Amino acid sequence: MFLVILVPTNWLIFQKIKSTLNDADTRELNAEAEKLVSSIKLDPITVPLPPNEYLLKIQVTREMQSEDIFTSPGFPLLFPDSYFSESLVWDTLKIVNQKKDLDFSANMLIVSLARSTSGLTREVSTIRSYLIFANVVSLVLAGILVFLAAGKIINPIKKIIFVASHITASKNIERVNVPQTQDESQQLAETLNAMFIRMEQSIKNQVNFFASAAHELRTPLAVMQTEIGISMQHVDAASQKILQSQLHEVERLSRIIQDFLLISQLKSESLTLRKVEVRVEEVIYAALKKVKFLAQNRNSQLQVTIGENASTLSCALDFDKIETVISNLLENALKYSPINSIIRLAACIEPQVICLVISNPIEKPVTNINLLTTEFTKSEELSTGLGMGLWICDQIMKMHGGKLELANINGEFSATIELHIDSHNERTYQ
Numbered sequence: 001m002f003l004v005i006l007v008p009t010n011w012l013i014f015q016k017i018k019s020t021l022n023d024a025d026t027r028e029l030n031a032e033a034e035k036l037v038s039s040i041k042l043d044p045i046t047v048p049l050p051p052n053e054y055l056l057k058i059q060v061t062r063e064m065q066s067e068d069i070f071t072s073p074g075f076p077l078l079f080p081d082s083y084f085s086e087s088l089v090w091d092t093l094k095i096v097n098q099k100k101d102l103d104f105s106a107n108m109l110i111v112s113l114a115r116s117t118s119g120l121t122r123e124v125s126t127i128r129s130y131l132i133f134a135n136v137v138s139l140v141l142a143g144i145l146v147f148l149a150a151g152k153i154i155n156p157i158k159k160i161i162f163v164a165s166h167i168t169a170s171k172n173i174e175r176v177n178v179p180q181t182q183d184e185s186q187q188l189a190e191t192l193n194a195m196f197i198r199m200e201q202s203i204k205n206q207v208n209f210f211a212s213a214a215h216e217l218r219t220p221l222a223v224m225q226t227e228i229g230i231s232m233q234h235v236d237a238a239s240q241k242i243l244q245s246q247l248h249e250v251e252r253l254s255r256i257i258q259d260f261l262l263i264s265q266l267k268s269e270s271l272t273l274r275k276v277e278v279r280v281e282e283v284i285y286a287a288l289k290k291v292k293f294l295a296q297n298r299n300s301q302l303q304v305t306i307g308e309n310a311s312t313l314s315c316a317l318d319f320d321k322i323e324t325v326i327s328n329l330l331e332n333a334l335k336y337s338p339i340n341s342i343i344r345l346a347a348c349i350e351p352q353v354i355c356l357v358i359s360n361p362i363e364k365p366v367t368n369i370n371l372l373t374t375e376f377t378k379s380e381e382l383s384t385g386l387g388m389g390l391w392i393c394d395q396i397m398k399m400h401g402g403k404l405e406l407a408n409i410n411g412e413f414s415a416t417i418e419l420h421i422d423s424h425n426e427r428t429y430q
Contacts, residue, residue, distance in 0.1 A: 033096050
């Protein structure tokens with residue numbers, strides 16, 4: 001906008017200056033010619049010498065005929081009509097004509113004075129260069145000032161964007177700084193902070209609901225599980241099969257309720273780890289027991305390989321939380337692999353790290369593997385579940401100081417969890 005306004009304005013100024021200089025040059029030339037006219041005498045003929053760099057031509061018109069009285073060397077040959085104009089430019093010369101009526105006759109004295117336009121051209125060129133330089137400098141300075149001013153104006157917006165880009169759905173959402181600018185940026189910051197307060201309250205209500213619902217449902221489910229287990233001991237084989245299916249569904253529902261409780265605790269950042277020294281193989285077998293019925297339904301095999309050192313090694317971990325991680329990964333492997341598949345679980349020890357790798361065949365590759373550990377994300381939109389299982393596993397592993405890695409290679413999906421071994425507490429059972 002500055003360029004659009006500045007360039008036409010300066011062009012008009014330049015044209016005005018150019019016209020003014022040209023008029024001043026013409027007036028100066030006319031003044032010099034007037035001096036010469038007043039000094040010329042015809043009886044006897046007296047012709048004053050023109051100043052240096054000036055050319056002079058003196059004529060007397062008699063009965064429509066012109067008679068040259070004096071002509072400086074180099075004065076151009078003009079058309080007769082040209083001497084009756086006030087001024088003209090011929091090539092690189094500016095020529096002015098002064099006319100004077102002679103006394104007691106109809107004759108007229110015409111004095112033509114010429115001077116090179118090179119000086120005027122240099123002045124105009126110099127002014128043009130100054131204006132161009134001034135325009136360029138003005139544009140550069142204007143650009144710098146606009147950049148600095150815009151940066152100062154937009155800086156509060158950038159801070160708001162930075163804070164907003166790092167906001168996650170948690171019980172404590174960071175607030176944006178409210179600039180005291182009394183403009184739209186202050187209004188935007190205040191509006192965002194008010195929105196964050198509403199989000200925090202909504203998240204708090206959701207977390208409280210999950211926690212309350214989970215606690216309320218755990219008790220009747222535990223009672224149902226116990227009663228079904230006792231009833232199975234006093235019925236025939238056919239009834240046992242029905243009760244076994246019901247027991248499996250109750251256990252599955254219990255695991256879902258446990259996931260809800262974990263979600264609420266993770267969201268409210270109230271989940272605590274109760275670490276104890278546990279043998280790795282005990283956690284693995286506890287997780288295998290939870291998915292045994294699902295493996296039978298899908299006619300899949302669970303192939304477990306535990307290294308010699310891993311089977312005798314214990315480390316400090318939260319038994320229930322790591323069992324949840326392993327059972328969730330095994331359940332995913334069973335659900336998303338073809339029927340009659342072999343699910344492999346391998347445990348090994350690397351330097352100061354226990355690695356558990358769960359792998360299963362898949363019918364088609366997973367395209368969004370990097371997003372599976374985010375909330376409410378599933379590899380298949382129509383698949384069962386909320387898409388929170390891998391997110392829970394990832395969060396629990398991070399709390400243990402470990403990590404969860406997912407891979408998809410050559411038609412096989414694998415989930416690897418790593419637990420770091422505390423060298424001071426490392427102990428093996430003999």
